[in-house]
Amino acid sequence: MKAEERVEERNPIEDFLRMDRIPHIWCPGCGIGTVVTSFAEAMKKSELDLDKVAVVSGIGCTGRVAGYVKFDSFHSTHGRAIPFATGLKLANPELKVVVFSGDGDIAGIGGNHFIHAARRNMDILVICVNNFNYAMTGGQVAATTPLTANLSTAPFGNFEYPFNLAYLADACGATYVARWTSLHIRRVTKSIQEALAKRGFSFIEVITPCVTLYARRNRLGDGLNLLKYYYDKSEMKHGADTRTVDIDFQGKIIVGKFVDKDKPTFLECMNTHLQKTLGDKYVPYGVKP
């Protein structure tokens, strides 16, 4: 076999995956793998020292990402990826810390941590894969489930208002907020690249198909049908007012980069403030000499 052919046979993102853990557990038609691919592509294109990247996940389908990516990776408890990442980043500020988890993990059980990390402008990137339901446990209603969608704990349709995660992140002070679907592969990649290059709390929401549960219960067809829905109903609107980007059941999905601003991170604020207040007695922390 010629060398060129061998190169062809390699998975192009093999360097970023724990190949000894493949095949993964995700269902056919699931969008999480697509987001992982975009993440790997973004890493490939980034100029980061990849040994200094850490990935933290919570629990759930997307919670399994930490187990498949070849970085220092932590599979924490349900909802707690963000405080775990907070500790990791503050203990070792030279790390680039990425939280990769699902909507149930980040906006449901971990909602409190999400808003506070955004408020503090903790220097982490949060990638939230939003499939509108708790999938690992068999398709229960979530904090992100659109009104009327049917799930096993909303067997007659959901009557609770869902979160608009982009608005929530924006309102809490996130410095970068974007939303895409797993159809927008290049956009997701570019967004992750941009967010990695930023300092501060960045949030990227990616809407993905859950074929096995959400789509089946709501008779929406297979993965391709959902991608077709994204294709038909996504509307790109960079800089959109996040108050206007709610998602209705099978309705329009406003995508784009909604927020991109700069403000000092938690550690920068801490160092600046304490330096100013305490003068030379203050011992700066996590600052490169």
Added chain:
Amino acid sequence: MRKVKADPKGVLTGAHYLDGDFAIAEGGLAAGCRFFAGYPITPSTETAERFAERIPFVGGVFVQMEDEIASITALIGASWGGQKSMTVTSGPGFSLMMENIGLAVMMETPLVIANVQRGGPSTGLPTLVGQGDMLQVKFGSHGDYEIIALSPDSPQECFDLTIKAFNLAETYRVPVFIMTDECVGHMHEKVLIPPADQIEVVERKWYEGPKEKYLPYRSDKDLVPFMVKAGDGYRFHTTGLTHDERGYPAINAEAQDWCVHHLMDKITKNAPKIIEYKEDQIENAEVVVISYGITSRVAVKAVQEARKAGIKVGTLRLITVWPFPEGRIKALAKKIKAFVVPELNLGQIRREVERCAFGRAPAIGVPHCGGWVHDPDDILKTIKEAAR
């Protein structure tokens, strides 16, 4: 185990008049703790306040988290980031931490948690003393696991045992608890902080072999695996799931058997090296009073009175509560009439003493729900009954 001298930056050498809560913060700083994540809760808040006030002059981070769940989880993250980390809490906050205490155990993460106990259950007695979390610390998180818990009886011991807690946490890669109480936490006494070069600090068991051979959960002779930190290029994985030596999830009964036994064994098999207690007049004793924390100081009065009345009373003060000194209790049970176990709960450690005595000597409690310390006369009365 690599021992070094304490970093003088964190050591406030001298004689101080401190309460137990403050002494815990000073102990942490002296031990090299540079990361504290906490949430205010009476009667433990002073430790967080002290740390927040001191750390800017030492170099490190204090962060007030949104709740105790976030605090303990941030500690785990910080420890994997390479820092010695600690938090402090009390009853309700301790309950909130339970799930992630399990995560710390499962990931074999060194960290220190102080619990300044108050009366429970629920909100209970926020400002008043209790010792009701002594079983929760060992059994409160789900599944079988082992941790280490220490119980100081004075502000001086709060300082000393916090350093010891960090040393044990690093040695065994396990969460270590300082199970103090509101009385000791708020009691002001003289605390002597030695010069940094007289404080021995255990370094983390860092892995130093070739990168490609590193296995995060392969144990060494002492049953403790070597550790690395994020950012060192090992690209390791760790999880709260049952895992193999690589740290990879392994969802089957064999892996579970290996994983759980390992977590238990590294503490139980090293227990003789971990356990510390203090005995007094134990030879020829007919009755042995077993106590810990503030209750051991209250018991002193009762023991003195009992000795005046001619009763042969010995005392055993638990410094390490978990792992429990079961061998010692078993040996004593063979030669004494009875144990007397006063504590500010309805018999949590008494039950453990009874288990270890195995019917050879009764373990008589002096139950008290908390809110105040025992009347020494109640302990005395029980000693007299036990001696009969």
